[in-house]
Amino acid sequence: MSHPSNNISTNQPINYSTSQLLNYTLHLADNTLILAQRQSAWCGHGPVLEQDIAITNISLDLLGQARNFYQYAAELINQSTNQPINQSTHQPATEDTLAYLRDTRDFKNCLLVEQENGDWGKTILRLFFFSNYQYILYEKLQHSKDEQLAAIAAKALKEVVYHVRWSSEWVIRLGDGTVESNQRMIKAIDELWPYVNELFINAAYENALLEEKIAVDISSFKNKWLEKTTAIFDEATLQIPQDVFAQSGGKQGIHTEKFGYILAEMQFMQRAYPNSVW
Amino acid sequence: MIDTKVINQEAVLKILETVTDPEVPVLSIIDLGIVRKIEIYDAIAKPPSVGLRIFITPTYTGCPAMDVINMNIRLALIEHGFTKVEIKSVLSPAWTTDWMTETGKQKLKDYGIAPPNIKQQVCTQEAFQKEEAVQCPLCNSYHTQMISRFGSTACKALYKCNDCQEPFDYFKCH
Numbered sequence: 001m002s003h004p005s006n007n008i009s010t011n012q013p014i015n016y017s018t019s020q021l022l023n024y025t026l027h028l029a030d031n032t033l034i035l036a037q038r039q040s041a042w043c044g045h046g047p048v049l050e051q052d053i054a055i056t057n058i059s060l061d062l063l064g065q066a067r068n069f070y071q072y073a074a075e076l077i078n079q080s081t082n083q084p085i086n087q088s089t090h091q092p093a094t095e096d097t098l099a100y101l102r103d104t105r106d107f108k109n110c111l112l113v114e115q116e117n118g119d120w121g122k123t124i125l126r127l128f129f130f131s132n133y134q135y136i137l138y139e140k141l142q143h144s145k146d147e148q149l150a151a152i153a154a155k156a157l158k159e160v161v162y163h164v165r166w167s168s169e170w171v172i173r174l175g176d177g178t179v180e181s182n183q184r185m186i187k188a189i190d191e192l193w194p195y196v197n198e199l200f201i202n203a204a205y206e207n208a209l210l211e212e213k214i215a216v217d218i219s220s221f222k223n224k225w226l227e228k229t230t231a232i233f234d235e236a237t238l239q240i241p242q243d244v245f246a247q248s249g250g251k252q253g254i255h256t257e258k259f260g261y262i263l264a265e266m267q268f269m270q271r272a273y274p275n276s277v278w
Numbered sequence: 279m280i281d282t283k284v285i286n287q288e289a290v291l292k293i294l295e296t297v298t299d300p301e302v303p304v305l306s307i308i309d310l311g312i313v314r315k316i317e318i319y320d321a322i323a324k325p326p327s328v329g330l331r332i333f334i335t336p337t338y339t340g341c342p343a344m345d346v347i348n349m350n351i352r353l354a355l356i357e358h359g360f361t362k363v364e365i366k367s368v369l370s371p372a373w374t375t376d377w378m379t380e381t382g383k384q385k386l387k388d389y390g391i392a393p394p395n396i397k398q399q400v401c402t403q404e405a406f407q408k409e410e411a412v413q414c415p416l417c418n419s420y421h422t423q424m425i426s427r428f429g430s431t432a433c434k435a436l437y438k439c440n441d442c443q444e445p446f447d448y449f450k451c452h
Contacts, residue, residue: 050426054426060432065340135403154371169406
């Protein structure tokens with residue numbers, strides 16, 4: 001495909017707007033990769049077979065989005081500087097080098113997606129928070145002036161609709177279920193709520209791309225997100241917490257302690273046996 | 279072997295019809311509607327030879343069959359003498375089951391998989407909606423129920439017929 005807005009000859013040094021576009025693309029990619037990685041740990045451990053298959057298929061959707069975003073990011077890197085992401089290997093950037101060879105500080109995912117799975121309730125709640133956000137984001141991003149980001153968002157949106165529905169149903173089922181399931185959902189809300197606010201704080205790379213109508217001004221959609229969350233929580237007999245200290249930093253590469261463990265597991269093979277393939 | 283000097287879209291299409299979906303082997307990639315465009319261009323002047331650009335679109339974003347399909351397209355074309363083949367992925371407009379051919383839908387049904395409904399009936403994020411009415415591919419009854427939204431692949435759901443009691447796959451409307 002052609003991307004008229006990014007036609008940069010290979011000899012030019014990296015330019016400001018390209019690097020912001022790259023950061024934004026990596027942010028979108030990292031969100032989906034890390035959540036896919038977290039959720040795929042449920043494979044073979046789901047509460048019932050049908051739901052085990054559901055969560056792993058949803059993870060596959062997310063991984064597919066990640067691949068599309070990383071392929072685009074690699075294209076931007078290779079076009080703009082000819083500098084490989086991993087300078088020591090002198091290979092061009094690919095979706096794999098971006099996923100397997102970057103370090104903690106290079107990842108720009110929001111803190112929410114890296115939180116531990118906990119029990120089924122916490123995993124569901126994290127997906128509900130994230131899908132609800134992603135639905136609002138992609139609905140706008142499909143009209144981005146960047147053709148490739150728009151195409152990825154439009155394609156993924158069809159799948160995200162289902163992620164929202166599936167996770168909403170489970171939040172209601174568990175919140176309005178037994179005393180035990182209700183207590184677990186309340187605990188999950190306590191643990192995850194501090195990471196919600198970060199979703200709606202624009203990073204520098206998002207702000208830089210607003211004027212060109214490439215990035216979505218996600219800061220203006222928190223109320224829309226809260227509305228949907230409140231509606232589902234009402235049905236689930238759950239409460240939206242008030243005045244909770246909000247954590248942030250993931251979008252800038254400052255992650256929680258658990259993040260290193262995700263990379264350790266996910267990247268081990270490529271680190272130990274470089275260039276190994278299936 | 280096709281004479282690569284005189285080549286047209288139809289001849290290329292014929293070759294692509296032999297490439298099947300590895301996960302639903304009764305369907306060709308043409309039946310699936312994922313081949314969006316074929317470009318034929320002059321690759322080398324001497325000796326005259328043509329190059330091909332095949333534009334395909336993925337079904338589901340994370341569909342692992344796409345990598346295999348890419349390779350199979352390349353192999354099928356090489357077998358017919360086309361060595362210069364580029365396969366390009368197009369994401370927009372997003373694939374929909376509406377692009378599946380009628381022949382393809384019939385082939386699915388004969389294979390025991392319920393073909394996708396024409397219009398998506400459940401396409402919003404609202405919780406606890408009534409599930410789609412899906413016809414049993416074996417006894418044609420609509421008295422069926424969903425067992426699992428995801429079946430053996432992301433594109434299929436698992437259903438059960440309440441009349442003939444047989445379980446079956448439904449190729450989901452997408």
